[in-house]
Amino acid sequence: MCVVCGCSTTSVANGAARSEDPGGVLHYGTGLARMSVPGITPTRAVQIEADILGENNRLARRNRAHFVAHGVTAFNLMSSPGSGKTTLLCASIEALRVRRPGLPLAVIEGDQQTSVDAQRIRAAGADAIQVNTGRGCHLDAQMVADAFARLDLHATAHQGASADALLFIENVGNLVCPAMWDLGEAAKVVVLSVTEGDDKPLKYPDMFAAAALMVINKVDLLPHVSFDVARCVAHARRVNPEIDVLLVSATRGDGMAGWLDWLVPGPAVSGGARL
Amino acid sequence: MHELSLAAGILQIVEQAAARENFRRVSLLHLEAGALAGVEPQALRFALSALAPGTCLEGAEIAIAEPCGTAWCGRCAADVAISSRAEPCPRCGGNRLRTTGGTELRVLDLVVFDD
Numbered sequence: 001m002c003v004v005c006g007c008s009t010t011s012v013a014n015g016a017a018r019s020e021d022p023g024g025v026l027h028y029g030t031g032l033a034r035m036s037v038p039g040i041t042p043t044r045a046v047q048i049e050a051d052i053l054g055e056n057n058r059l060a061r062r063n064r065a066h067f068v069a070h071g072v073t074a075f076n077l078m079s080s081p082g083s084g085k086t087t088l089l090c091a092s093i094e095a096l097r098v099r100r101p102g103l104p105l106a107v108i109e110g111d112q113q114t115s116v117d118a119q120r121i122r123a124a125g126a127d128a129i130q131v132n133t134g135r136g137c138h139l140d141a142q143m144v145a146d147a148f149a150r151l152d153l154h155a156t157a158h159q160g161a162s163a164d165a166l167l168f169i170e171n172v173g174n175l176v177c178p179a180m181w182d183l184g185e186a187a188k189v190v191v192l193s194v195t196e197g198d199d200k201p202l203k204y205p206d207m208f209a210a211a212a213l214m215v216i217n218k219v220d221l222l223p224h225v226s227f228d229v230a231r232c233v234a235h236a237r238r239v240n241p242e243i244d245v246l247l248v249s250a251t252r253g254d255g256m257a258g259w260l261d262w263l264v265p266g267p268a269v270s271g272g273a274r275l
Numbered sequence: 276m277h278e279l280s281l282a283a284g285i286l287q288i289v290e291q292a293a294a295r296e297n298f299r300r301v302s303l304l305h306l307e308a309g310a311l312a313g314v315e316p317q318a319l320r321f322a323l324s325a326l327a328p329g330t331c332l333e334g335a336e337i338a339i340a341e342p343c344g345t346a347w348c349g350r351c352a353a354d355v356a357i358s359s360r361a362e363p364c365p366r367c368g369g370n371r372l373r374t375t376g377g378t379e380l381r382v383l384d385l386v387v388f389d390d
Contacts, residue, residue, distance in 0.1 A: 043302050046385040050288045052281050052306075053380060137277055177277035180313050205360035206313045209374075238370040239360050 056181055059141035063148070063184025067167065072153065074167040075263065076185035078207060080200075081173030083193040084217045086117045088250040089168055090124040092263070095256055096166070097125055100264060104165035106153040110139040110172045117170065127152045138177040141184060144169060166263065175204040187212040194218050194225050198232035205239040213244040213262060220249040278315060281380070282322035286330060288382050293331050298387035301335040305384045309377035310344040310358050344377030 019027045028036040036042065051057065067074050077085050086109075093105055105126040109118045110133060118130035129147045131139060148154055153165050169185060171178040179188075190211035192200055195218060201208040208214065214236050216229060229247065236243050246262060248255035289301060304323070308314045316339045327333045344357045348364040349371050355364050357377075363370050 042389045043386045044298075044389055046292055046296050046298070046387055048288060048292055048382045048384050050382045051380065052284045052288070052382060055284060055287065136280065138280070140280070176313070177280075180277060202361040206311075209360045235361075238363065241371055 053180065053182075056141045059145060060182035060184040063141055063145050066145075066148070067184060067186070070154065070165070072165045072167050073263075074169060074183070074185045076169045076171060076178075076183050076188045077191060078171045078175070078178045078188060078211070079173060079191035079193075080175045080196065083173070083191045083196065084250055085170050085173070085191050086120055088191060088215065088217060088248065088259075089170060090120055091250040091253070091256060092168075092260065093121065093124040093126045095260055096264070099260060100266075103264070104153050104156055105168075106151045106165070107168045107170060108139070108144060108147045108151075109170050110143070112136070112172060133172055137172055137174050138181050139169065139171050139183060140181050144183045175200065175207045179204075179207040179210040189213045189215060191215045191217050192232070194221050194227035194229075196227075198228045199235060201232065201236040201239050208236050208239045208243065211240065211243060213246065215259065216245065216247050217250060219247045219254055220252040277313075278318040278322040279325070281314065281319060282326050285323065285382055286326055286332060289332060289385065290330070292385065293387075296387070298389070299331055300388040300390065301332050301385050302388055303336045303338060303386035304332060304382070305338045305340070305386075307340045307342065307379045307381045307383050309342045309379040311360060311374060311377040312380040314380060316341060340383070342377055342379055345375050346372035347375050348372055 021027065077089070079085050089107060096103060096105060107118070107121045107126055107128040109115075109121060109128055109130045111117055111130070112133055112135070114132070115130040118128040121128035129150055131143050131147050133139065133143070148167070153167060156165070169183055188211045190207055190213070192214060194216060197203070201214075216232065222229070233245050236245065244262070246255055246258050248259050250256070285304070285306070289304065293299065306319070308316055308319065319339065320337055323332065323337055327335065344359070345354050346357050346364075348355050348367065348369060350369045351364060351366045353366070354375060355366055355372070357365070357372065360374065364372055
């Protein structure tokens, strides 16, 4: 740097709205203001036009292709905390063991903390991996990709041992955030229990709009609560006219056959209460 | 509070642009969050302000465009304005609506300092 005037060899008009073309011409009108004002740091516009969820959606597309290539059908189960997702999954695993012996099953368990749910799933007889999101309120496509790579289901598919498999992704209990994150699943399932309000579909419309199926769980408790099933279904269809609805009690077994039919279409089994 | 995850995604997009376009400081961050995008703009601002210190977004002004929700009503054969997916058609009161707009969630552009 010159000790007399303080200039450097690289930049004289430091910070000025200036560019130099290959011909050596200095241009001072290329900034946003189309002019240069000494002392004011010039600015310029940068076009981006990028989808904020674009990176997640790219990873979700990769998951989807990965699942298809391995013959894995993945379902993303979402609900508020306490609606009975894990109980429903444990009951489904036990029932599928009888109904579809040999069908590989696995669960990716999302919670903020603890591995209690993964332990429950393993006790029910399926492979499970716990994903703790910490302060995060939802699973994202990267978490699911990392978890899937660690499942026996993935290794089994690589050995060519099976053509079909079922992967349940139990999302963090939350009726808001998980709706936005595509994980690469075949379908989103929202579980709502009758101990919650029948107006939940209107209060959390984005979740019910994103789901292909609404499972109304704990129907064994209907005589004891004021939950109006018809009203709930009408509210859900107001948000999502295409949504399927099933009535289930995971603890007593009501509607389980219909739910299993929905998961793994096959020979008709009576007892499903499909609306 | 998924806005914090979204803010992290925004920061990632901006930092990639910084490496590509050769800038270090952002003067204005211009976002688009539609009425049906499932995002609370105030929460998104809060999350961005929490992440910004020490990054190229520190001190940046944040502008969020909020395009309103639109849906196609088959009965009216028209696009109608809605502010939530739970709303019926404002013209006929019907529920057979297909969302056509307001789900945008994008980084539109930036104004950056040339220093």
